[in-house]
Amino acid sequence: MADHYDVLGVDKSATPEEIKKAYRRLARELHPDVNSAPDAEEKFKAVTHAYDVLSDPGQRRDYDRGPQQGFPGGQGGFGGFGDIFETFFGAQGGSRGPKSREERGQDALLRVEIDLGEVIFGTHRDLEVDTAVVCETCNGSCCQPGTSPVTCDICGGSGQIQRAVRSLLGNVMTSAPCGTCRGYGTVIPAPCVTCQGQGRVRARRSIPVDIPAGVDTGLRLQLIGQGEVGPAGGPNGDLYLEMKVRHHDIFSRNGDDILCTLEVFMWDAVLGTTSSVTALDGDIEVEIKPGTQSAEIITVKGRGITHLRGQGRGDLKIGVQVTTPTKLDHKQKELVKQLAKAHKYPAPNLGHFQQGLFAKLRDRFLNV
Structure with a gap:
């Protein structure tokens, strides 16, 4: 494991203030949201861990004495990294890349009544369901036919906006979803007029269902992928059928x-x-x-x-x-x-x- 002093670029006799200045400088340079080098994230972790140890008098004293004195070296020493990373760079500091417009659709619940006689051997139903389906005009693209999404010129397609925030360590860079593209990295200049850029519309469709024999009131049947289609043509949710057996006057x-x-x-x-x-x-x-x-x-x-x-x-x-x-x-x-x-x-x-x-x-x- 690299020496913490070498990682921060300071001497072993460096004062706490010198250690803090060195960390602030390196953190700005190596933060993953501002440095796209393949090894930037690992270097940033090492710098943060080194500062975590050397900024604490007790841990620095144990470190200077060496691992034989019980200092928790190695990878186990990253215990405080998560807290520091989140405190100064936000919960989304490590997330990179735009999010997808496609999302899974919601599950749906439908109550179905059958007669007691139909329970004996099971029955078939063609259920009419009012639900969300893929927009036939744009086929889920959310765009007017002949057009397509364009890269957001505010975030450059990353879906994130970087801001400088003052903290105990000085100015640090944080990331937040772009307000223009809402984190998608693209904008739709010509939304589909049929679905208003949602990629789905409300429609009534028929679902054939074979209800098995032996069902009883309160039993739920799961039809995988028969629920609502998701935004931007995302995968369908599931449809649940809650059974109710009608009262019979004799049986x-x-x-x-x-x-x-x-x-x-x-x-x-x-x-x-x-x-x-x-x-x-x-x-x-x-x-x-x-x-x-x-x-x-x-x-x-x-x-x-x-x-x-x-x-x-x-x-x-x-x-x-x-x-x-x-x-x-x-x-x-x-x-x-x-x-x-x-x-x-x-x-x-x-x-x-x-x-x-x-x-x-x-x-x-x-x-x-």
Whole structure:
């Protein structure tokens, strides 16, 4: 590692004032924003590090004694460089070159409603989206056709303006974005009249989307690169689809299972029967076994919702509700009386309070 005194060009007996003057002179000459030589930045770092050490009495004393006394030499000694560099030359002092006009577009969020029946196998949508698209007139260049950006004559295309600022070390050069070109390094003399020099316009476009089976309310699907196009024709952001499954009057959902209830008249529950019911994906033959009770669950395997991640489907679970007829003619009443006489049931008696049908169905649905 080069000797700090040699780096600053002073003798070992130099006073603090001489060290400060030497540093100020070299800093102005070697600052990366004023010196384009390939090794200017490294020399500037070395000068700053040398001054950082020699301007502090304690560190200078340790340095003069040599590394065997524990002085943190080598590259590890640059601990204070960042703070000094930022204090005197600004946070952007090390940045060079103009910035690009192209920027990534914003992400967009769209809410999509689908029916419960569409969730079983998935569905297709052609979504109409009002978003930013590339300007067809200038194709994202921001310029009127036949023209192009020109180099900014204020910053010379660097996108930065250098200013002399007084500090503890005297006048030092700082850099800031050019106010004329806003840091781009170029200006647009003839902006596109269609997009007003933005390179993009608002338009309505159609996006085909395959919504997978098994989605549920609140789930978000990410469509990469389907969001807004960025300024100056920059890359598109992403489009997020937030799903909402519409309420169904008959069927409900529990995970990937579909739930519903089936009303069965008393004599069908007693004798048993077969009933054809229309599910979300077609007709199903449901067998009512003799002696079926209210709140029993009939499970039809594989007729639920297709699993979102994986193969197979959930089940269709049908809760039975046995209904008692309320209007019987004379002949029907006589038949019921004959049945009652032929089949001696115990007299009604008190028992533990039982929850209602729907509560029992809920508990059984969740535990079947």
